[in-house]
Amino acid sequence: MQPEPYLTDDVINEFSKTLELFDLSPSDSRLFTILFLNHQPMTLDEMSQTTGKSKTSVNTGIRNLSDLNLVNQVWKKGVRKDLYTTTEDLFQRFMHYYLDKWLSHTSIQKQSLSSIENKINARPQGELIETKVKQMLVFHERLEKAFIQLKSTCQQINDDSHIS
Amino acid sequence: MQPEPYLTDDVINEFSKTLELFDLSPSDSRLFTILFLNHQPMTLDEMSQTTGKSKTSVNTGIRNLSDLNLVNQVWKKGVRKDLYTTTEDLFQRFMHYYLDKWLSHTSIQKQSLSSIENKINARPQGELIETKVKQMLVFHERLEKAFIQLKSTCQQINDDSHIS
DNA sequence: GCGTTTGTACAGTTTAAACTGTACGTAAAA
DNA sequence: TTTTACGTACAGTTTAAACTGTACAAACGC
Numbered sequence: 116m117q118p119e120p121y122l123t124d125d126v127i128n129e130f131s132k133t134l135e136l137f138d139l140s141p142s143d144s145r146l147f148t149i150l151f152l153n154h155q156p157m158t159l160d161e162m163s164q165t166t167g168k169s170k171t172s173v174n175t176g177i178r179n180l181s182d183l184n185l186v187n188q189v190w191k192k193g194v195r196k197d198l199y200t201t202t203e204d205l206f207q208r209f210m211h212y213y214l215d216k217w218l219s220h221t222s223i224q225k226q227s228l229s230s231i232e233n234k235i236n237a238r239p240q241g242e243l244i245e246t247k248v249k250q251m252l253v254f255h256e257r258l259e260k261a262f263i264q265l266k267s268t269c270q271q272i273n274d275d276s277h278i279s
Numbered sequence: 280m281q282p283e284p285y286l287t288d289d290v291i292n293e294f295s296k297t298l299e300l301f302d303l304s305p306s307d308s309r310l311f312t313i314l315f316l317n318h319q320p321m322t323l324d325e326m327s328q329t330t331g332k333s334k335t336s337v338n339t340g341i342r343n344l345s346d347l348n349l350v351n352q353v354w355k356k357g358v359r360k361d362l363y364t365t366t367e368d369l370f371q372r373f374m375h376y377y378l379d380k381w382l383s384h385t386s387i388q389k390q391s392l393s394s395i396e397n398k399i400n401a402r403p404q405g406e407l408i409e410t411k412v413k414q415m416l417v418f419h420e421r422l423e424k425a426f427i428q429l430k431s432t433c434q435q436i437n438d439d440s441h442i443s
Numbered sequence: 444g445c446g447t448t449t450g451t452a453c454a455g456t457t458t459a460a461a462c463t464g465t466a467c468g469t470a471a472a473a
Numbered sequence: 474t475t476t477t478a479c480g481t482a483c484a485g486t487t488t489a490a491a492c493t494g495t496a497c498a499a500a501c502g503c
Binding site for chain 2: 217253272
């Protein structure tokens with residue numbers, strides 16, 4: 116029995132919406148939020164009960180979140196079941212995950228597009244598509260610039276919070 | 280018949296991947312890219328043929344993209360069919376869409392969470408959940424700060440490109 | 444060692460999204 | 474006006490994702 120279930124439910128729903136913006140599925144977001152709100156690490160069975168999903172389902176959810184470094188497994192003496200908890204530094208983690216994803220993607224795309232551009236240039240006649248590819252390259256360069264800037268902003272935000 | 284179909288196909292696939300990062304569905308991304316690569320505005324039938332999807336499907340895709348202000352309908356004298364083209368200023372459009380989404384979301388969430396916080400504070404005894412809600416608020420404040428900064432970065436990138 | 448508990452692989456089911464074809468309303472052409 | 478052609482609403486189908494229950498293998502307590 117949760118204290119004030121309706122209020123907690125509001126919190127869960129609201130925060131999950133934010134996490135969905137980070138490309139987490141609704142169920143994974145919800146699972147993360149529940150785990151985050153809990154004051155102790157949770158077992159699969161507990162999460163299964165709280166989410167109302169099967170243990171298998173929770174298991175794959177936890178695996179997803181672990182792959183993203185958003186949850187950690189912890190050990191507690193005398194407890195046989197696996198215990199999980201959310202990682203500290205929410206902001207840092209999420210932004211890091213997101214920025215990494217974007218930056219590596221833009222980097223790969225830039226390479227890929229300029230390789231294509233070269234193939235086109237190697238042709239005897241210039242092709243119409245060349246203009247478009249060039250536009251795409253510019254697009255990715257700007258994206259990259261924006262995200263590099265964002266990354267340093269985030270680092271600064273994080274540094275600021277550690278001073279106080 | 281497309282010129283060098285395999286090369287064009289590469290370009291389409293690569294660029295679509297980028298658009299998917301902006302929360303477009305794979306099909307919508309592909310549709311947008313095809314339209315973007317075409318040098319003239321396209322009709323539903325042309326897009327249907329090029330994508331290999333039904334006209335109905337293309338129609339809903341175009342509607343999605345229109346809702347996001349990513350394509351425009353254009354008129355050409357003597358052509359009965361509806362003609363569509365992608366909007367200019369790719370970078371501007373996509374970032375604008377994305378930043379708007381994030382900023383309005385964080386703003387709403389901040390409000391929502393502080394309202395919840397107030398409800399908790401109104402209680403006789405402080406609750407454990409309060410700490411967590413506070414952490415969520417801080418998280419959203421940082422997000423907002425980061426995105427406001429990103430927004431101004433994007434404006435600057437855009438300004439720079441218009442000077443030259 | 445043996446029995447019990449826990450996590451997870453797998454097959455089957457449910458649920459939601461994407462897609463298709465028909466059929467109709469509307470607007471242009473004759 | 475009649476005819477033709479186009480866009481789109483709608484119902485049904487296909488496809489993919491999320492989820493469940495069973496069944497098994499590894500880990501623990503005895």
